[in-house]
Amino acid sequence: MCSRSLQFINSLQPLTFFSHRRSISSYGLLLLPLVSFFSRANDILIGMMLAEEIKARGLVEHTSAPLEKIFSAQRTAYLGIDPTSDSMQVGNLAVMLLMKRLSTAGHKLVFLVGGGTGMIGDPKETGERMMLDEKIVATNTLALKAQLKKILGTTPFKMVDNADWLSKTKLLPFLRDVGKHFTVNDLIKREIIKKRLDTPGESISYTEFTYALLQGFDYLTLHEKYGVDLQVGGSDQWTNMLSGVDLIRKRLGEQVYALCMPLVEDSAGKKFGKSEGNAIWLDPKKTSPFHFYQFWINLPDTRVGTYLKAYTFLPIAEIDALMELHRRNPGERQAQETLARLVTEIVHGPAVTAQVAAATDALFGDTSFHRLSCEALAVALAExxxxxxxxxxxxxxxxxxxxxxxxxxxxxxxxxxxxxxxxxxxxxxxxxxxxxxxxxxxxxxxxxxxxxxxxxxxxxxxxx
CATH class of the missing domain: 3.10.290.10 (RNA-binding S4 domain)
Incomplete structure (x- = not known):
């Protein structure tokens, strides 16, 4: 029984309308069917509200089932994190905050660091990814875990590393139990693989070809060990996400789900990432808090509304009101300033945000240098x-x-x-x-x- 149902049962304990003395637990048992009904209705209502919220914020591109069905019960959602770098960037942050929204609505979270799949890497459009050294992947994994804990704060979550099971998986059982559920016909139809095969001089290795199988196996393992029944990710991972949904259905006869959000793009329409050369890192050693703040405050008007919905927890009504003020007086850039402050607080904390905001106003606004705190002045002089x-x-x-x-x-x-x-x-x-x-x-x-x-x-x- 879900925690929301148990809370409902606990609320029955103070009831005093019974005329004779009888243990409250007995009445609780008698009322269990009613409790179950109201709990189920409550779950459905919460699910509908979450679905509408996510749609209104533009956070969904594809789902394996209607959102209302996916969120009609408590889910355990997982998000995979690529360990090819020791820091995440703003593209990763958007989907991390989507996971936080799910937690707020009562769903459980699991984050999967790809310590195993990171040794291989998913196929890219041109050329094969460099094989990373095992020690580098391990070092990056530790850094990503620390970064995730810092950003999510008190949000409860579980973190696992797929190296824990992939490194122990034997080849013959894997081919028999997983490989037989994937056809080469379907794999070569996937967009990236098809582009590689259709490009003169390009080819694809068997190692890259098996990535979809490994990601599907991850979902199966998480489902069996932790009850994971929802995978969340970016739209560039959609076909790989469906691999896990299909594998679990074929192997276990059970339905699980997948939800992908649109890729967050820069002002030029390119997705954020190290391979694109436009990464804005969450690690202050890679992108300073000052430059992180500048990225948000200098966003064009065409992007700021979309980013406010994806990267902040402001209610939609407040965002709409803020954008209306912005349309009336775009020169004040109030929408950009609000976005920059809120996102920088999430990543770097309120104190650092106050310093970089003050330094920004001194360098580009109306604040005089002599009015800056020592910390803000140090930021301004450093940048x-x-x-x-x-x-x-x-x-x-x-x-x-x-x-x-x-x-x-x-x-x-x-x-x-x-x-x-x-x-x-x-x-x-x-x-x-x-x-x-x-x-x-x-x-x-x-x-x-x-x-x-x-x-x-x-x-x-x-x-x-």
Whole structure:
């Protein structure tokens, strides 16, 4: 019986409308059919609400059954994590947050780190993936586990590694019990495999060819050991996900489910990933919290609404209201700022988010450097280009044009003079038009002065 049913039974204990003394457990037993009915109705209602929520947020592309049926009972959902890197990126984050939504609705979570399948890698469109060293996969797996725990926080979940069973699986039983349920006819029809085979000079190894079997076997193993009955993933894994659904049906005669969400794409329409060269990493050593925040706050208007639904837990009504405010005054970029703050808090925590938000406002907004906390100032100085100027140099007057060249905002001194003459440069909030402008000690506040070129070009002048 599910926990929601047990909670309902427990609520019966205070009842006092019975006229004679009888153990409350006896009445509980008599009412079990009624409890079961209401519990089932409650599960169905919760499932319908979750299905509508996920649809409204645009988080579903394919399902193996109607969402309302999938969520009509408590599920144990699993998500596979690729250990070919020691960090996840924002594309992974979207589906991780989908899993968190499932947990909030009462479903159980299992995360599968592919320590075994990571040794092989799923087929890609061109060329074969490099075979990773076993030690690298093991190191990456440990890093991913720690990252997952940090991001999910108090959300309960189980974590397993498919190396635990794949490394012990014997070839002959695997071919007999799993391989016979897959046909070569179906496998070669899969889009990526078909592209590889149809491309002159390309081929596919037997190792890559068996990846679908291994992923299907993972689902079967998780179903038998942990009761997993729902796989969640990105749309690029859809055919592999169906492999597990079909294998369990053929082997055990049981129905399990699969749900895939659309791939999150960048402004150019490409999916995020290391192979695409556009990965925004969750690890602060790979993508600093400042640059992570900049990614979200600089999103184009065409993407921000979609990302608010996928990456935040704001109610849909609040997102709609926020987007309406944004449409009325897009220049304030309130939607982007809200998105950047909420997602950075999920990944890096509120304290770090406050620092990078303050540093961002100082570099690109209206906040003065002298108003920054020490931590926020350190972030700004670490992320923005800077030029150190001695007290003597400032006393004599330091050429602003030379500072622009030294700080990388101009290619040459003549280019710098042209920018200044065209009033494309601001010093401490003031537009400069004199190409011979010099910087003096009085132009700095607490030892710093900010130079801006357009909306995104910044340079910090620092008293040496």
């Amino acid at each position: 923005a280009p800077s030029v150190e100027i001695s007290r003597r140099g400032l006393a004599e007057g330091y050429s602003l044009a030379e500072a622009l060249v030294a700080g990388g905002l101009a290619f040459s001194k003549s280019d710098a003079r042209r920018l200044i003459s065209g009033k494309g440069i601001m010093l401490s909030g003031q537009t400069i038009g004199n190409p011979d402008q010099k910087v003096y000690l009085g132009d700095l506040s607490n030892g710093y002065a900010l130079v801006r070129k357009g909306k995104q070009g910044v340079l910090v002048l620092v008293l040496k």
